Amino acid sequence: xxxxxxxxxxxxxxxxxxxxxxxxxxxxxxxxxxxxxxxxxxxxxxxxxxxxxxxxxxxxxxxxxxxxxxxxxxxxxxxxxxxxxxxxxxxxxxxxxxxxxxxxxxxxxxxxxxxxxxxxxxxxxxxxxxxxxxxxxxxxxxxxxxxxxxxxxxxxxxxxxxxxxxxxxxxxxxxxxxxxxxxxxxxxxxxxxxxxxxxxxxxxxxxxxxxxxxxxxxxxxxxxxxxxxxxxxxxxxxxxxxxxxxxxxxxxxxxxxxxxxxxxxx
Amino acid sequence: xxxxxxxxxxxxxxxxxxxxxxxxxxxxxxxxxxxxxxxxxxxxxxxxxxxxxxxxxxxxxxxxxxxxxxxxxxxxxxxxxxxxxxxxxxxxxxxxxxxxxxxxxxxxxxxxxxxxxxxxxxxxxxxxxxxxxxxxxxxxxxxxxxxxxxxxxxxxxxxxxxxxxxxxxxxxxxxxxxxxxxxxxxxxxxxxxxxxxxxxxxxxxxxxxxxxxxxxxxxxxxxxxxxxxxxxxxxxxxxxxxxxxxxxxxxxxxxxxxxxxxxxxx
Numbered sequence: 001x002x003x004x005x006x007x008x009x010x011x012x013x014x015x016x017x018x019x020x021x022x023x024x025x026x027x028x029x030x031x032x033x034x035x036x037x038x039x040x041x042x043x044x045x046x047x048x049x050x051x052x053x054x055x056x057x058x059x060x061x062x063x064x065x066x067x068x069x070x071x072x073x074x075x076x077x078x079x080x081x082x083x084x085x086x087x088x089x090x091x092x093x094x095x096x097x098x099x100x101x102x103x104x105x106x107x108x109x110x111x112x113x114x115x116x117x118x119x120x121x122x123x124x125x126x127x128x129x130x131x132x133x134x135x136x137x138x139x140x141x142x143x144x145x146x147x148x149x150x151x152x153x154x155x156x157x158x159x160x161x162x163x164x165x166x167x168x169x170x171x172x173x174x175x176x177x178x179x180x181x182x183x184x185x186x187x188x189x190x191x192x193x194x195x196x197x198x199x200x201x202x203x204x205x206x207x208x209x210x211x212x213x214x215x216x217x218x219x220x221x222x223x224x225x226x227x228x229x230x231x232x233x234x235x236x237x238x239x240x241x242x243x244x245x246x247x248x249x250x251x252x253x254x255x256x257x258x259x260x261x262x263x264x265x266x
Numbered sequence: 267x268x269x270x271x272x273x274x275x276x277x278x279x280x281x282x283x284x285x286x287x288x289x290x291x292x293x294x295x296x297x298x299x300x301x302x303x304x305x306x307x308x309x310x311x312x313x314x315x316x317x318x319x320x321x322x323x324x325x326x327x328x329x330x331x332x333x334x335x336x337x338x339x340x341x342x343x344x345x346x347x348x349x350x351x352x353x354x355x356x357x358x359x360x361x362x363x364x365x366x367x368x369x370x371x372x373x374x375x376x377x378x379x380x381x382x383x384x385x386x387x388x389x390x391x392x393x394x395x396x397x398x399x400x401x402x403x404x405x406x407x408x409x410x411x412x413x414x415x416x417x418x419x420x421x422x423x424x425x426x427x428x429x430x431x432x433x434x435x436x437x438x439x440x441x442x443x444x445x446x447x448x449x450x451x452x453x454x455x456x457x458x459x460x461x462x463x464x465x466x467x468x469x470x471x472x473x474x475x476x477x478x479x480x481x482x483x484x485x486x487x488x489x490x491x492x493x494x495x496x497x498x499x500x501x502x503x504x505x506x507x508x509x510x511x512x513x514x515x516x517x518x519x520x521x522x523x524x525x526x527x528x529x530x531x532x
Contacts, residue, residue, distance in 0.1 A: 052456045075348045082341045083354055084387065090350065121350065176531050183526045190318045190519050197531065253456050260449045265442050265463065 001025050003241055006224045008217035016207055016214075016225065021171040023227035025237065032232040039239040040080035046246035047117060051085040053251040054115030057161040060242070061120045063129075063213070064168035065206060066196040067178035069228045070121050073168065076235045077242070078119055087112050088119040091126065103127040103145065104152050114160055124149055125165075125213045132212065133205045146216055153221040162249055163221035166238055167210060168228040172203055267291050269507055272490045274483035282473055282480075282491065287437040289493035291503060298498040305505040306346035312512035313383060317351040319517040320381030323427040326508070327386045329395075329479070330434035331472060332462040333444035335494045336387050339434065342501045343508070344385055353378050354385040357392065369393040369411065370418050380426055390415055391431075391479045398478065399471045412482055419487040428515055429487035432504055433476060434494040438469055 008014050027035070050056060060078070062070045078086060089110035098106045104124055112118025128145050131137040137145070153163055170178075179200075182192040199206070217223035224241055228234040274280050293301070316322060326344070328336045344352060355376035364372045370390055378384025394411050397403040403411070419429055436444075445466075448458040465472070483489040490507055494500040 071348070071350055074350045078349050079345070081349075082337070083344050083347075083349060083352055083385075084337055084340045084356065086349055086354075088349055088352075119349075179531050183529055183531075186526075187519060189522045189526055192522065192524075192526070192529075194524050194529065197529075201532070253453060256455045256458065258460050260452075260455055260458070263449055263458075263460065263463075265445050265449075266467070 001237070001240055003224075003237075003244060006226060006237065006241070008214045008223040008225060010218050010222075014211055014214045014217075014225075016167075016169060016211055019169055019225045019227055021169050021174065021227050022229040024230055024233050025227075027233060027236060029230075029232050032236050036076070036232070036235055036239065039236065039243060040077075042243050043077070043080040043239060043246075044082060046243065046251070047081045047085050049251040049253060050117070050246065050249070051082070051115045052253040054254070055160060056249050056251060057112040057114050057116050057118060058242070058246065058249070059112055059118040059120065059156065059161050059163045061123045061125070061163065061165040062168070063123060063125050063166070063210070064228070065170060065175060066193070066199060067175050067182070068168040068170050069231060069234055070168065072231055073166070073234065073238060074119060074121060076231075077238050078117070080239070081117055085115065086117050086119065088121060091120065091122045091124075102148075104148060108152070111156055112161060118161075124152070128213055129206065129209045132209045133199075133202050142212065146213070149216055150218070153216070153218070157220040162245060164241060164245055165217070165221060165223045166241075167214065167223060167225050168234060169225050170228050172200070174229045175200065267293075267503070267506060269490075269503075269510060272492060272503065272507070274480045274489040274491060276484050276488075280477055280480045280483075280491075282433075282435060282477055285435055285491045285493055287435050287440065287493050288495040290496055290499050291493075293499060293502060295496075295498050298502050302342070302498070302501055302505065305502065305509060306343075308509050309343070309346040309505060309512075310348060312509065312517070313347045313351050315517040315519060316383070316512065316515070317348070317381045318519040320520070321426060322515050322517060323378040323380050323382050323384060324508070324512065324515070325378055325384040325386065325422065325427050325429045327389045327391070327429065327431040328434070329389060329391050329432070329476070330494070331436060331441060332459070332465060333441050333448070334434040334436050335497060335500055336434065338497055339432075339500065339504060340385060340387060342497075343504050344383070346505070347383055351381065352383050352385065354387060357386065357388045357390075368414075370414060374418070377422055378427060384427075390418070394479055395472065395475045398475045399465075399468050408478065412479070416482055416484070419482070419484070423486040428511060430507060430511055431483070431487060431489045432492050432507075433480065433489060434500060435491050436494050438466070440495045441466065 064070050107124045128142050132142045182188040214223045226234055330336050373390045394408050398408045448454040480489045492500050
């Protein structure tokens with residue numbers, strides 16, 4: 001699979017319309033059922049090395065519209081890792097204390113420890129997206145925030161953290177179907193938030209705001225646009241991108257400072 | 267399976283010799299291979315309800331000797347949960363700042379949020395075990411610490427957190443075999459810490475110290491002694507205990523404050 005197709009090139013404006021939300025990359029669901037477990041094995045093996053080495057970290061940022069598949073991605077892709085090496089931060093509406101600081105304060109506190117895979121389920125990008133769409137910040141302020149984000153991500157990069165940012169790209173029809181499914185299944189009612197419909201009505205404004213955030217794609221902290229109407233393809237694609245990235249990071253188990261052959265256990 | 271057999275009765279001294287480290291509960295490895303995936307499904311389903319409800323939390327404390335199987339338990343049992351609903355704290359040697367506070371300060375900070383499954387991979391019990399074995403605290407101080415632990419666990423209990431404490435019970439022979447395996451596989455060298463052999467030499471002192479900590483078993487925060495020479499039995503038994511506990515907690519998806527049938531998605 002040509003993973004570069006899904007990567008947002010640094011330094012140029014991007015339109016989400018470049019990517020089809022129902023792209024299947026030439027796979028079918030049946031093939032995916034065989035392939036995903038193999039990818040999950042690879043993820044687990046690479047992560048064990050990252051953990052053993054403890055000199056680099058991987059930070060995975062998940063952004064999407066409501067019902068876009070963030071939680072499913074955590075379950076099926078992140079779930080492949082040994083939970084010991086994963087640190088997941090779910091950023092919700094900021095608390096009073098969090099609001100009393102700069103918008104990166106609470107984010108920075110959850111930056112992953114070296115050796116870990118950190119996951120941001122929503123992230124600092126919400127602080128551009130939501131206020132931008134609702135007209136609470138002007139263009140200049142959102143540009144300032146994006147600059148702060150670039151500087152912050154560069155700081156993490158210099159300290160050994162690779163960053164992968166995924167926008168889960170669904171169509172309005174797919175969102176409708178998923179929200180409808182939540183309404184129809186009593187076990188899923190709690191996942192439905194009537195406020196989501198107000199955000200849904202602002203679809204095009206969010207599209208513009210997401211396109212703005214994609215401008216923070218860099219070599220060291222790229223954005224990927226993930227066609228996500230098909231959950232199985234979303235899982236395949238994200239798994240493969242993480243695997244390629246971990247391979248590039250090439251974590252090495254640390255050399256031990258004793259001779260394993262000379263140790264005698266009584 | 268009679269889970270109560272493995273539960274430490276509150277208010278009476280306990281000898282670890284009561285439990286065989288190689289107990290298989292009448293199961294065999296082949297049956298376990300079919301049964302574990304079923305238990306993992308149940309764990310996942312119950313956890314989703316706990317997360318949806320968000321009025322209770324479950325805290326799982328894992329204690330064991332080196333190579334006792336804490337990490338394997340996290341991988342195979344905790345790995346069954348949706349990672350979004352799990353918060354794992356690995357307590358290592360305390361930092362300078364942590365040492366400058368009472369021993370429960372760093373522990374309290376990682377108490378699970380309501381709705382979550384918290385896992386303590388090592389815990390506040392290390393602050394009794396290690397200094398007790400190495401003679402750094404006297405009997406009176408260790409008894410004071412155990413009292414503080416009882417009070418702390420009661421505090422969490424009153425706020426909706428159920429606590430399950432597992433001691434993974436292995437034989438000295440099994441530990442030797444596992445440490446030896448780490449020496450023989452270059453991919454596992456990093457897991458071998460020569461210092462572990464010094465602790466291994468203090469086997470009986472640790473046994474006595476663990477028996478002391480088991481005295482904190484209560485109805486609301488019981489200790490279970492898990493025969494752990496057979497990894498597959500350890501996974502089965504812990505999974506079943508967690509399932510029974512979650513069933514007792516009986517989490518209910520929250521009632522929604524809207525009528526799902528009247529919602530129209532445009």
